Amino acid sequence: MLDRKTWIVLLLCGGLLALNIYYKGKLERERAAQAPPVEETGGGEATPPKPDDPETGTPSISGEGPAVEVAPEELVALRTSGAVFEFSTHGGGIKRVDMLGQRRVGADSDVFLNRHGKKAIGALTTTGADRYANGIYKIKSQSDTEVVFQGKIGDEIYVRKRWALVDPEQTGGAFRLELELTLENQGERSVQLADYGLFVGTAAPLHSREWENQTGLFYLDGGDFEFEAVTWFKKGFFREARPLLDRQVGGMGYAGVSNQFFATVVKPAEPYAGKVWGKTAPVKMTDEAGGKDMMAVRAGMTLPEEELGAQGGQRTVKFDVFAGPKENLMLRGLDGKRGKVMNYGLFGFVSWPLNLVLNKIHTFVFAPISDKWSWGFAIILLTILIRGAMWPLQNKSTRSMKRMSKLQPQVKELREKYPDDPQKMNAEMMKLYREYGVNPLGGCLPLVVQIPIFFGFYRMLQYAVELRQQEFLWVEDLSQPDTVFTLPVFGGIPINLLPILMAATMVLQMSLTPKTGDKMQQRMFMFMPLIFFFFCYNFASALALYWTTSNIFAIVQMMITQRLPDPELKKKKSAGPGWMARMQARAAEMQKQKAQGGRPGGPPKQKPKKPRGPRTGG
Numbered sequence: 041m042l043d044r045k046t047w048i049v050l051l052l053c054g055g056l057l058a059l060n061i062y063y064k065g066k067l068e069r070e071r072a073a074q075a076p077p078v079e080e081t082g083g084g085e086a087t088p089p090k091p092d093d094p095e096t097g098t099p100s101i102s103g104e105g106p107a108v109e110v111a112p113e114e115l116v117a118l119r120t121s122g123a124v125f126e127f128s129t130h131g132g133g134i135k136r137v138d139m140l141g142q143r144r145v146g147a148d149s150d151v152f153l154n155r156h157g158k159k160a161i162g163a164l165t166t167t168g169a170d171r172y173a174n175g176i177y178k179i180k181s182q183s184d185t186e187v188v189f190q191g192k193i194g195d196e197i198y199v200r201k202r203w204a205l206v207d208p209e210q211t212g213g214a215f216r217l218e219l220e221l222t223l224e225n226q227g228e229r230s231v232q233l234a235d236y237g238l239f240v241g242t243a244a245p246l247h248s249r250e251w252e253n254q255t256g257l258f259y260l261d262g263g264d265f266e267f268e269a270v271t272w273f274k275k276g277f278f279r280e281a282r283p284l285l286d287r288q289v290g291g292m293g294y295a296g297v298s299n300q301f302f303a304t305v306v307k308p309a310e311p312y313a314g315k316v317w318g319k320t321a322p323v324k325m326t327d328e329a330g331g332k333d334m335m336a337v338r339a340g341m342t343l344p345e346e347e348l349g350a351q352g353g354q355r356t357v358k359f360d361v362f363a364g365p366k367e368n369l370m371l372r373g374l375d376g377k378r379g380k381v382m383n384y385g386l387f388g389f390v391s392w393p394l395n396l397v398l399n400k401i402h403t404f405v406f407a408p409i410s411d412k413w414s415w416g417f418a419i420i421l422l423t424i425l426i427r428g429a430m431w432p433l434q435n436k437s438t439r440s441m442k443r444m445s446k447l448q449p450q451v452k453e454l455r456e457k458y459p460d461d462p463q464k465m466n467a468e469m470m471k472l473y474r475e476y477g478v479n480p481l482g483g484c485l486p487l488v489v490q491i492p493i494f495f496g497f498y499r500m501l502q503y504a505v506e507l508r509q510q511e512f513l514w515v516e517d518l519s520q521p522d523t524v525f526t527l528p529v530f531g532g533i534p535i536n537l538l539p540i541l542m543a544a545t546m547v548l549q550m551s552l553t554p555k556t557g558d559k560m561q562q563r564m565f566m567f568m569p570l571i572f573f574f575f576c577y578n579f580a581s582a583l584a585l586y587w588t589t590s591n592i593f594a595i596v597q598m599m600i601t602q603r604l605p606d607p608e609l610k611k612k613k614s615a616g617p618g619w620m621a622r623m624q625a626r627a628a629e630m631q632k633q634k635a636q637g638g639r640p641g642g643p644p645k646q647k648p649k650k651p652r653g654p655r656t657g658g
Contacts, residue, residue, distance in 0.1 A: 111176050116187050118205055122214030123364060125203075132177035132189035132201045133162030133239070134217075137363045139302065143509060145247045145520065147328045153302055153363050156323055156336045157242035161304060161361065162201065162219055164193065165237040165340050169284055169317035173236065175199060193236075196227030197348075206360075211373035215364025219306075222356045225348035233355055234314065237342040241304040241363070243297035244323050244337075248330025249520065249578065254300040254502070257285070257318040257339040258381065260293030262311075265380035270335040273320045285318040285339075292316075293376055295341040296362075298383075301505040301519070303366050307376050309358040312344040365505040368395040382503055390496025395504065398422050402506075416512025419582055423589040426493060427597075433489065435601060494587075501582045515581045522581035536577055538584035543573040545591035552598040 114129040124138040137153040144151055154161055164173040177191035177199070186204035193199060202220040206213050221238075225231045245255050256269035268285060275281040289295075292314045294307035318339040325332050346355055362378065364370075372379035372392070384391035401421055406414035451469060458465035501507065507518040514537065515522040523534040576584045 114179060116179060116182055118185065118187060118203070118217075120205060120208060120214040125217060125363070127187055127189075127203065128160050129177045129179065129189065131160035131163030131172075131239075132175065132191055132199070133160030134203075134241075134361075134363065135160050137161075137304075139365065142302075142365065142505075145329055145517070147326065151246060151302065153243075153304055154241045156244050156321075157239075157338065159239045161239060161241040161306075161363070162203075162221075163239040164199065165239055165342075167235050169286065169319060169340065170338075172239070177201070196225060197231065198224045198226060200224075212362060212364065212370045215362055217361045217363075219359040219361050220356060221343075221359065222354065223348060225350060225353040228350055230350050230353065231348040232345070233343045233348055233357075234345040237315075237340050238306060238359070239338070239340045240295050240306045241297050242336055242338040243299045243302070243304065245299055245325070245334045246301065246329065247520070248325045248332035248334065250300050250334070252335060255298070255335065255337055257295070257297045257316070257337050258383070259287070259289055259295040259316045259341070260291075260377060260380065261289045262291040262293065263377065265377070265383070267383050268318065270320050270337050273318075273335075273337075283319065285316070287316045289314055289316055289341075292341060294378065295339060296381070297337055297339050298366065298381065300503060301366055301508060302364065303362070303381050305362040305378055305381060306341065307360045307362070307378065308344075309360070314342040314344065316341050366503050367505055368392055368500075368503075369399055384496075384499045384503075387492050387496040387499055390492050391500040394422070394493075394496055395500045397425075398500075398504075399506065413512045415507055415510040415518060416515070416582075416585060419518075419585055420589050423586050424593060427590055427593040430489060431597065435597070497586055498579075498583055501580050501586070504580075504582070507580065507582050512581075512585070515585075518582040518585070519580050521578055522584070534578075536581070536584070538581050538588060539573055539577045542576060542584045542588040542591065543570070545588055545595065546572060549591050549594050549598070552595060552602070 111129070115135065116127050118125045118127070122140055124140065126135045126138070127133065128135040134154065136155060136157070139151040139153065142151040143149070159172055164175060165171055166173050173193045175191040175193045177189040180188040180190045180200075182188070186202060188203075189199075189201040191199045191201075200220075200222040202218075202222075204218045204220075206216045206218060208214060210216070223233065223236065243255055243257075252271050253269040256267055256272070258265065258267040260266075266287075272285070273282045290313055291311040292308060293311050294305050295316050296303055296305040297318075298304070316339065318337060320335050320337050323334055323336045325334055343357060344355075347353070348355055360376075362374070366382060368379070368382050371381055379392070382388070382392070398418055402414055402418040405421065406417045454465050454468050458468065501519075504519065510518045512518055514524060521534065521536045522538045524537050525535050527533040527535060572587065576587060
């Protein structure tokens with residue numbers, strides 16, 4: 041049976057959750073009313089509204105230049121075991137990439153990369169963002185493994201693009217292409233190669249539940265990875281909206297765009313100095329994908345700073361183009377530091393080993409038995425292994441907290457004895473803890489260790505494309521919240537069962553934990569389940585599964601620990617005052633000398649002598 045405090049916490053969770061969903065939906069509706077959406081169509085292209093381009097005076101959403109008569113579009117495809125690359129003669133690049141077997145959330149169709157792109161990946165650009173060299177290409181040759189386009193920019197620049205699949209045995213071979221770009225100048229004047237660039241693609245969320253900071257553009261400058269989410273372009277509290285990102289890059293390692301689970305990465309064979317640009321546009325999700333208004337990002341990169349001489353000057357630049365899922369192990373296996381595209385952040389040193397171990401557990405333990413629920417069981421086993429490794433530390437912490445709880449009557453006496461002298465009280469408390477060998481911070485150590493593990497797990501699961509469409513018990517997709525039904529109030533409140541179980545098990549765990557500290561600290565500690573409840577509620581159910589399993593493990597551990605004999609509270613042999621006690625004594629002494637008008641660390645000041653009058657003797 042749950043006690044009264046537990047019910048109060050759960051009711052507060054429910055009420056605050058309802059308010060959070062209501063005001064979040066209200067904010068999104070207000071934002072949607074301010075920006076004209078780009079409607080999705082069944083064919084996977086974006087149908088934009090028709091504002092006038094301020095530079096050309098022609099209908100355009102992305103500065104594509106004036107309307108011109110174009111030849112009919114021809115399409116050709118190259119197929120691998122993991123993707124279908126569809127090429128277009130309009131731009132001579134990748135119109136879109138079909139991720140085979142990766143279904144869109146709530147729809148009976150595959151995920152398409154560059155879904156909202158109005159230009160092909162690899163299309164040539166001219167000076168400036170969203171300025172495209174509207175060349176029309178012809179298919180020069182094609183086979184099952186490559187396609188060659190030839191075209192012209194204006195009357196002087198001839199272009200040849202050779203797209204070829206890489207060896208499927210190479211790392212990420214199912215999602216990689218080689219691009220061999222050749223430009224030849226037949227004009228009377230030399231041309232700067234850096235005046236041209238490549239469009240690297242468009243990325244947009246797959247579902248309305250994705251957070252805005254999960255979609256953005258990135259680039260590698262030397263060894264430094266830079267990522268700017270679509271939120272970078274939005275208006276902030278202390279700045280205006282940013283319509284354009286335009287960055288100089290000293291050593292262009294690669295550039296690309298990504299959403300939560302998929303990325304397009306264009307990597308030159310040799311790094312060079314250049315520029316990266318990026319822009320955003322609103323897109324409207326389909327009803328199956330949540331029906332909300334989200335933001336898409338598009339980006340481009342310039343070519344190397346070289347000169348094409350007149351009358352036959354020629355230059356060939358090679359690129360490795362990756363368009364596929366953000367699988368940590370696969371990206372780390374690629375050269376050029378492309379593993380940084382995972383963008384794990386501060387706790388990446390925890391995230392990528394956890395991802396490695398999770399994949400190994402799945403591959404060698406559960407996948408050979410059955411594919412059903414295998415990823416869910418892998419998460420549970422990984423959680424048990426982590427908690428098992430922490431058992432000695434947790435057990436030591438629990439016993440320390442028990443000894444502290446036994447000292448609470450004496451601590452209370454000290455508080456009553458020194459109500460007006462906190463320094464003296466703290467010094468006596470530290471002396472008391474030292475006499476009985478109790479570390480007052482011992483109970484915090486497991487939490488300190490768990491924080492980086494929790495956030496590392498959180499970041500790892502946030503981008504774990506391996507968990508997409510993976511079922512477990514009632515969970516239909518471990519990468520999404522486990523909504524079992526929706527309450528028809530406040531615009532719809534999703535009921536996610538795992539976060540509720542997580543909060544309940546956390547309350548139970550805390551009820552078994554020995555009580556230490558004053559009542560205010562205990563009340564603040566009671567809000568921990570509430571905080572984690574809101575943190576995990578609308579996140580991937582895999583995180584709530586990890587935290588719930590961790591709580592259950594801790595409950596079992598505490599029940600076992602409680603059956604063990606209580607630690608004895610014995611005074612230790614005097615070993616002199618500890619470092620903390622010496623520091624407190626020193627501070628108290630300095631305060632005392634200051635109150636007496638003395639100098640810290642020196643003898644007290646002497647009172648000045650009275651002046652002696654003049655001598656008058658004979």
